[in-house]
Amino acid sequence: MTYFILEVEDLWKSFGGLTAVSGYQLKLPPDSVYGLIGPNGAGKTTIFNLISGIIKPTRGKIIFKGKDITFWRPDQVVALGLTRTFQNLRLFSSLTVEMNLKIASHLHARCNFWSSLFSFPSFFREEREIKKRVDYILEVFDLVPYREEVSSNLPYGLQRKLDIARALMTKPQLVLLDEPSAGMNTQEAEDLAELIRRIKEEFQLTLIIVEHRMSLVMGLAEVVQVIDYGSVIAMGSPEEVQNDPQVIEAYLGTGDVVA
Amino acid sequence: MFSLGYLLQQTMNGVVLGCIYALLALGMTVVYGILRLINFAHGALITLGAFFTYFILVRLGIPLVATIFLVLGFGGLMGLVLDIVAYRKLRGGPEVALLITSLGFYTFIENFMKMVVSPQPYAFKAPSYLTTIFRTSFLTFRTIDLFIIGASIAIMWCFHLFIKKTKMGIAMRAIAENLEVASIMGIEINRVISVAFVLGSALAAFTGFMWGAKYGQISYDMGFLTGVKAFVAVVVGGVGSVPGAMVGGVILGLAEILSTAFLPTYFSEYRDGIVFAILILVLLVRPSGIMGVKEEVRV
Numbered sequence: 001m002t003y004f005i006l007e008v009e010d011l012w013k014s015f016g017g018l019t020a021v022s023g024y025q026l027k028l029p030p031d032s033v034y035g036l037i038g039p040n041g042a043g044k045t046t047i048f049n050l051i052s053g054i055i056k057p058t059r060g061k062i063i064f065k066g067k068d069i070t071f072w073r074p075d076q077v078v079a080l081g082l083t084r085t086f087q088n089l090r091l092f093s094s095l096t097v098e099m100n101l102k103i104a105s106h107l108h109a110r111c112n113f114w115s116s117l118f119s120f121p122s123f124f125r126e127e128r129e130i131k132k133r134v135d136y137i138l139e140v141f142d143l144v145p146y147r148e149e150v151s152s153n154l155p156y157g158l159q160r161k162l163d164i165a166r167a168l169m170t171k172p173q174l175v176l177l178d179e180p181s182a183g184m185n186t187q188e189a190e191d192l193a194e195l196i197r198r199i200k201e202e203f204q205l206t207l208i209i210v211e212h213r214m215s216l217v218m219g220l221a222e223v224v225q226v227i228d229y230g231s232v233i234a235m236g237s238p239e240e241v242q243n244d245p246q247v248i249e250a251y252l253g254t255g256d257v258v259a
Numbered sequence: 260m261f262s263l264g265y266l267l268q269q270t271m272n273g274v275v276l277g278c279i280y281a282l283l284a285l286g287m288t289v290v291y292g293i294l295r296l297i298n299f300a301h302g303a304l305i306t307l308g309a310f311f312t313y314f315i316l317v318r319l320g321i322p323l324v325a326t327i328f329l330v331l332g333f334g335g336l337m338g339l340v341l342d343i344v345a346y347r348k349l350r351g352g353p354e355v356a357l358l359i360t361s362l363g364f365y366t367f368i369e370n371f372m373k374m375v376v377s378p379q380p381y382a383f384k385a386p387s388y389l390t391t392i393f394r395t396s397f398l399t400f401r402t403i404d405l406f407i408i409g410a411s412i413a414i415m416w417c418f419h420l421f422i423k424k425t426k427m428g429i430a431m432r433a434i435a436e437n438l439e440v441a442s443i444m445g446i447e448i449n450r451v452i453s454v455a456f457v458l459g460s461a462l463a464a465f466t467g468f469m470w471g472a473k474y475g476q477i478s479y480d481m482g483f484l485t486g487v488k489a490f491v492a493v494v495v496g497g498v499g500s501v502p503g504a505m506v507g508g509v510i511l512g513l514a515e516i517l518s519t520a521f522l523p524t525y526f527s528e529y530r531d532g533i534v535f536a537i538l539i540l541v542l543l544v545r546p547s548g549i550m551g552v553k554e555e556v557r558v
Contacts (some may be wrong), residue, residue: 047518052441052443053442054439054443073442073445073447073448074439074442075442075443075446075447075448076446078443078445083443083444084443086440090437090439090440092432092433092436092437093438094434094436095432095436098370100427101444102429103429103430103433103441103444104444104445169444170444236527239423243517
């Protein structure tokens, strides 16, 4: 049997009378990049919220690295190596770039009040390790000059980058990227695609990307799932999906298809 | 009549009262910053702390150092119970539900105390080493005044370090900014919130002890107005800001004492009113408080 890093079985979520996710399925092999596309309101972000533990499903099962994480708290899910970014940026906006990254390393820090108050050796060792990882991540993301900058003062494109950088501080194996290129211009989006390719290799990540920008998804994803009304209506390589008549109708509309 | 000595004396009295408000405001502002909850039950912890110390320090005669640790532990425990029993289940619900619950818990505890200790005020006879009077050419004060100022400065300094430097303190700031994202960054929300309640409540109980030892009288309803004034201190200083809470508390204490001291005696009955007048004035000039930052509307 092949190993899947993430398996989602028959996932349902309703909010009152509205069914946002109905029978979503996923078998995600490690080291892959999956794309998740679909019209607005199709339930893509809800699926991310369910997988990352922010909301709990009505029915279904989520298995990550062989563990059933369906009803785990977000912090427990992160601790197991699954994290995400947000569609609308949610940086800790009053904190510096460095602090944003440091908070995310919280998980792996073990020192308590007393050891930091009295500066035990373990505190310094831990601080050094966190600083090393911060330096490394800043380097990879070209954010070194902005280290001391308050994150809300950064230009938009850099805030997006910081959001991804922060997610990587938690040492994840699987990252869910929710519309990483939202609000970027074409050039910025191309740079972002390049960056995502680079970090995937550098950190050996498995990725799921929700994206509206077709060029980005089609360029990055090996497999694309098309979601409509909360379930998968088509799945396959970017080329296959683009030519699927059901997809064209649901998502791309009728008429000429422009990739 | 208004000599320099008099001014100094009243300023010291104001600072002592201000320290008490500041410590209360500290606990409130942290809880507000994280949960957007105006924790009325905070006031009840003052009453509980005051009566707890009354029974162990005055009646049982337990040594001061032990009393301090016991009252801190007692307050912390009460805070934890309050969080688990009253607030934890309501998280994620509307903020007003939390507010009403806290008001309900305040009322419950006040009435419970009324039943247990009777509606009569108690004389809090602090041990003599706390009430020794020192006279200098300018100032007259008692050991307890020094104790309050010293303890408050120490506590505020520790608290400042705690928020700035420790893992838990940083987690609190992260949650205050955005609870959901903080949890995605691996922070265990419920534990951090419990710690905030435990710390705040321990401080509140401790101020109950200070209040009793300083003013010599405690009663079942002492927590209400004190708690409300502490919240005024929070708002004056800037909601959610830890240094703001300290500054707000001291300003409020000074204003209350100095206004009574220097306005004609006719006004002294309005000392509580003056506190609220200050609140209105500060908010007219700086709507987000002295050290507050403008808060974004959370979506």
